[in-house]
Amino acid sequence: MPQARPLPGYLAQRYHGWRATSYAENRTWHRRLAEEGQRPRAMVVACCDSRVNVISVFSAEEGELFIHRNIANVVPPYAPDGDHHGTSAAVEYAVKHLKVAHILVMGHSQCGGIRGCHDMCAGKAPDLEEKTSFIGRWMDILRPSYERQSGIEDEAERLRAMEKDGLLVSLENLMSFPFVRAAVEAEDLTLHAIWNDLGEGTLEYYDQHTDRFVLV
CATH class of the missing domain: 1.10.287 (Helix Hairpins)
Incomplete structure (x- = not known):
């Protein structure tokens, strides 16, 4: 070639x-x-952003983490329609074949994918609204997050809220996979939403009991 x-x-x-x-x-x-x-204990769905270093954050060795990266660390809903689904295939492999005990969806601050979703939904990025835009059609998955956070007036706060809420959208989508739901209900698998502040080096996780993100 x-x-x-x-x-x-x-x-x-x-x-x-x-x-x-x-x-x-x-x-x-x-x-x-x-x-x-390989016998990884956990799968991490992380962003493609070059500033996100999952291996370093968790001091992981080779073979410990099954990592899948995509724009804005999104898990799509279960949709076995015959089209190409790289993320769904990775989830299936992790759960059904590797038998991971945990799936972590890991977001981060200043996420360009979330910014793109925000701007597209706000009518500020017409190029992403084109049917030929792979990024735009991928970010359609996170439209519910934009709608849920649209009432926040400050744009910076709204974007940060979307970064975190988008993780919950992905957890909701994970539970739409029959084999994921079955593993969770059998207590063979746990799901986690975590958010990394790039500048501060902090990690936050979603606490379902308080319905908020708290520091690890």
Whole structure:
């Protein structure tokens, strides 16, 4: 394929550095993972944002977390219509095959996807309203969050509220998957909504008893 080029130089240098240090020091563990397969205890649905580093936040090692990333860390509703559903396929694999005990939907501050959803719903981003916009059609999933938070006058507060409320939309959508609901009701699986403040480095989780996000 003529469009494929060699790995960028700076990434190649970082790879060689990793293989000479971290990999070399943990060679046995890496080979064990390769031979025995993965047994992650948790799945994390996180944002594509390059500032979100799930591995660092949880000090995770290889094989510990099954991570799926997409724009604005969204889980769509259950819709087995034959179309391509990368996120739904990842959820199915995590629950039915890996038997994870936890699914964490992890949002963050200053999320560009949430900003895009907000602006589109507010009529400020006509390009996202086009049927050909993949981002816009993906952000349609979070329209309920915009509607629920539209009464907040301050835009910054409204966006932050949407970042958190969008996590609850995804949890609601997760429960629409029959195999997820069955695992939750059997107490084999727990669902979690967590929000990361990028600047402060804090984590908050949704407490269903108080109906608010609280610090971890």
